[in-house]
Amino acid sequence: MNRDSLTVATPAGTVHATAGLRRGDAVVFELGGAMRGSVHVTGTHHPQHWDRFTAVRACLGPVNAYQTTAPDDALPRLARGSSGYRGSLRLHTDVVGRPEVSVYPMETAAGHEPSPKTAATLTAVLRACAEHVMQREDLPAILTASRERDTPALLRFLDWSVTHHQAEAARLEAEARAAHPARRAAVAAWWTVARWFTASPHPVLLVMLADYPGSLSRHVSVMQWLAPYCLTAASREHDQARRAETEAAGLRNQQIRQRRRGLTDSERVRNDLTRR
Template identity: 70%
Template structure:
């Protein structure tokens, strides 16, 4: 069970964080001790699975920094400082069910970088607040509220992402085809075949008797035969690999779109890891 008040040991001293009543999709902690201000903790999607609301995000300030910007005067400050701080942290579990943390860049209210000590203090505060919310009995309600809040914007992004990745895949496939055709055309040219034969002749000379002049003739310089041959050899396979990656990204995004639509249509339940599973759905 979460504690109503946390004591967090930091390089700047002890920080006391007291959780207020849950605000539908979030819990706000009031800070005292070495840090003054507040931390906003809410549910969010897993960084690698955008259709699964199984992560927790903690933001410096009293509001969700991904929806609105907290006024400078409401940002957390060190007990003896006047500088406000912005930043956030996401807590989630990996495929092996181990806790992982992603810390997003923290800046001052004047958009300056933080010292290493200050960053360590604020990271410790954000993580402890997030971990406290992770133990709450009402965490599933926080995740469900986050899903309802974020699904429309996620769908817009993912639908755009499907089209973007499909277009990128088509572009790489086109470049692979053009590179293959160019290579075949050049290989069919007698002058090129002769040039390649000359290159290998020079290479054999260099192997038999290394000399700086021969090395210069073999060098991979801009617009050189060596560069042209090398590029044509790897460009087509490289583009095909990139096209396959883009097709896979489009497939994953499309699957996440379908999952989010299904979650919108029917009631859901959560398994022990917080992953959403449909209990019913209507067309």
Template identity: 65%
Template sequence: MTSPSLCTDTAAGPVYATAGPCRGDAIVFELKGAVRGSVHVTGTTHPRHWDQFTAVRACLGPVNEFKSTAPDEALPRLAHSRTGYRGSLTLYSDDLGLPQVSVYPIRSASDHDPSQRTRTILTCVLRACAEHVAQHADLPVILDASRQRDTPGLLRFLTWSADHHQATAARLKHESLAALRAQRAAVALWWTAARWFTRCPHPVLLLMLADLPGSLPRRISVAQWMTAYGPRAASDEHALARRDRAESASLRAQQRSAPRARRASAANST
């Protein structure tokens, strides 16, 4: 049994989107009217909190484009047009609980940009479908199934990301210490050249002392910048690594608690 159609008014005319039954982690809408084809809506993570499955993502086409690719002929297209389009929209709430959207670039099947009119029409359709699922009674089921589907891949990515940030922090610390040594050596050499210049004002010494490309003052300036920048940037990288590890720990905790929650839910329903 399908639900009643949503009607979205667009610049090309009304678009009717009929929701099919919940498929565990997704709902697929069939489109009629000014746009033909389908839209796949599933759960996903909040854009800024990868351990929180609180958002929904609507993709043009009958499948989750982040997991598989729909054939060109299955992509949505404007009525009376042969051009199909790919793209997605994520609907989430900001820190104040207000709805926000993030649009993944909409491109034609031949990888061309659509017109602004077409982009606006398809974005409106994606948002309408996403908003419908966000209010759907099966949303908790969809989000839980999406979390089960995506957690293994997220854990692999977050582990890689934490290691990458940690390695970057170590590199920045090493470069900062090297810059400090280079700065001290360049300053000492500048003062040596300055003493020589006071005794014998030679043009070569003047070039060494002047603020010119490749000169000692420029080398000192670059080293000073790196000496100050390196520790701050390394601290930021350490913070990102800690965030990745915290989100990994949160996802693993959700993995462990999910089976118990499902067993409890099943017991209460019997």
């Protein structure tokens, strides 16, 4: 299975992609036919769940583009072209098992957007390589290795995310509390002007009571919805913080289980050596 070859029909012609030996969490495909170069495929997390490594990412070039940048002369190119191309694609399944693809921007080494025909060719090759890896027998090992590789950086991000969302929630709650006295003051001011107008009608007072941007009446309207809006937004921030905490806990638990599994494997090897 390590030398599987794919034949991919593309707008630029037939592309042949041959999978090399797996390198830890990655499979590198060498391209031939209508394209030259390589595609690097690795595991990655589900787009909605940072702690669930159930997707694969295919990158143009011999390396993981999310960790390092391939030299310009190592980027894949069309057989009849001179421009190397960067870009990536993520493949995962939805809740009912249907494949979903996210294509990230394609560009030349010089930063130019490829033609629609070239973009379709690059996408077709990336998708074919990603789909192949999704069907490999060693996919669980690829995903596990990818999770171990990405967990430290993801934990840093999730810990930052918890702090950020909690701080935003606190700010919004403070703004909601401040909005209540501001609303009462605005309503009181409006009624004061209304009483002045009733006692002595004047065009200036009528303008002060009218509803237009920046007016006293518009300020009252804003103050009436500001506190509920801030509280709703604060609730969303709390939800985001809790979700980040849960995902971070999930990653840490997987780390612990993997370490225990590693210790168990080491103990088994030592026991086997002792018996011998």
